[in-house]
Each structure stands twice: as structure tokens, then as C-alpha cells.
Amino acid sequence: MMKKYVLVLSALVIMMAMGALEVDPAKAVQRDVTKMDELEHNWVEYSVDYNEVDGGTHEYTYWKNFIKRTRTCHKTHIIKTVVYYCDKHDHTKSETFLDETIHSHRHGK
Numbered sequence: 563m564m565k566k567y568v569l570v571l572s573a574l575v576i577m578m579a580m581g582a583l584e585v586d587p588a589k590a591v592q593r594d595v596t597k598m599d600e601l602e603h604n605w606v607e608y609s610v611d612y613n614e615v616d617g618g619t620h621e622y623t624y625w626k627n628f629i630k631r632t633r634t635c636h637k638t639h640i641i642k643t644v645v646y647y648c649d650k651h652d653h654t655k656s657e658t659f660l661d662e663t664i665h666s667h668r669h670g671k
């Protein structure tokens with residue numbers, strides 16, 4: 563009796579696992595995009611967004627009064643995100659670019 567119960571339970575778990583695989587959102591999107599790619603899109607720039615991302619710190623050296631000094635400079639990356647909208651299929655896509663890197667200190671290298 564107990565053995566049968568375990569068997570049913572494991573079958574249920576397998577079915578659930580298979581179901582989870584089928585609804586994997588990443589895979590579903592991937593499939594849709596490939597299908598859509600066969601058709602012609604009408605991508606129109608929809609919105610542009612800028613985000614600041616911490617670029618970490620680095621050290622640079624400079625000369626002052628004939629003494630070599632070291633300073634820490636903090637980098638900030640400006641990430642540009644462009645969202646495109648295709649009215650043919652009513653869907654969007656986004657692209658990200660590194661717009662520029664800002665240094666907290668002016669230095670030669």
C-alpha cells in the first residue's frame with residue numbers, strides 16, 4: 563500500500579518537473595523571437611533610458627611639485643538602454659550600450 567503511494571507521488575513529481583520545463587519563460591520567449599525573426603519587423607525607437615553603473619575605482623599617478631603622487635579615481639559607466647517597439651507584431655525589444663565612462667578625477671591616463 564505504501565509502495566503504491568510513493569510510486570504515484572514520484573510520478574506526480576516527474577509530471578510537475580516536465581510541466582515546469584514546458585513553461586520556462588526564457589525558452590518560451592526564445593521560441594517566439596525566432597519565429598518572429600522570419601517576419602519583417604517595423605522597429606521604431608520607443609524610449610531611451612540612461613542608467614549609472616558603478617565602474618569601480620582605479621589609481622592614477624600625477625606629479626605635483628616634483629613629487630609623484632597617487633590618487634584614487636572613481637569610475638561611473640553610463641549605460642544607455644533603447645527600447646524599440648514593433649507595431650506589426652505588437653512587441654518590444656531593448657538594446658543596451660555603454661554610452662560613456664565618467665572619471666571622478668581628471669587625469670591623463
Ligand SMILES: [Zn+2]
Pocket residue numbers: 598602603604648650651652653
Ligand atoms: Zn516584429
Ligand SMILES: [Zn+2]
Pocket residue numbers: 620622635636637665666667669
Ligand atoms: Zn580615472
